[in-house]
Amino acid sequence: MTRKELITSLKKIIKPYSQNQQAFKNISEGTDFINDLKINSANLVDIILDVEDEFGIEIDNESMEKMLSVKSAIDIIETKLAES
Amino acid sequence: MIGNDIIDLSLAKIESNWQRRGFLEKQFSATEQQLILGATNSFSLVWRFWSMKEAAYKVFIQQNEMRFFAPKNFACLLISEKEGMVFYKDQIFYTSSTVNQNYIFTLASYEKLTKAYSKFVMPEFIDSMIKIKLEDLTTFSATEIEQKKSKNGAPFYYFKDILLTRSCSISHHGNYGVFSLLYA
Secondary structure (H helix, E strand, O other): OOHHHHHHHHHHHHHHHOOOHHHHHOOOOOOEOOOOOOOOHHHHHHHHHHHHHHHOOOOOHHHHOOOOEHHHHHHHHHHHHHHO | OEEEEEEEHHHHHHHOOOOOOOHHHHHOOHHHHHHHHHOOOHHHHHHHHHHHHHHHHHHHHHHOOOOOOOHHHOEEEEOOOOEEEEEEOOEEEEEEEEEOOOEEEEEEEOOOOOOOEEEEEOHHHHHHHHHHHHHHHHOOOHHHEEEEEOOOOOEEEEEOOEEOEEEEEEEEEOOEEEEEEEEO
């Protein structure tokens, strides 16, 4: 899966939790889940669980700590997919 | 230092499903999970623990360069209906939670008895109400008081170069907004 394809899949996951539709439209690797998309921090765990289901990977606690932006999420998914 | 968190329970019911597979395991220790599952009102305890973790994190982040998401590492201990403690690495936070049918509000502090002032306000007026409170405390005009955010998002209030808040925490969720502050 290319990075671009990963972002497309990730966007689908993030959409229902995103509270700032304008920022969501302009989503890029630099987008921050909380500061930009105004995602409720309690929903970060839903994103992590959705990512695990979608990509068939397990996100350990150490990786979870960094899951605050599109870039870090993509990096983590890429690493986990390569390991599996 | 202080940190706060508010949860609108009617919104939490819609936004999150705590019974979702993996939801508890990712965020709560084995002990916390046991307490949640054994509680008369599991839903309420999920969100009380969550607000304790979030409020403690908001204290910690004011002195930490990097933001992170590690709710499981903030371990909660319940002392009474209201009081609790949160442990993270070598740090201890004291928490006070108000729990009712409508919301859960937690204030966390390094101090057992904090002198922090907290006030519930409409979410859209939080910033203005903080400035008005600081005007009362300082006599500087509210219109000349400015909010500046630290690199990781913690709010601080200034009149020109004078820091007015030793620590300030803002939280809003659904119909509820609240600010807590320690005057400089």
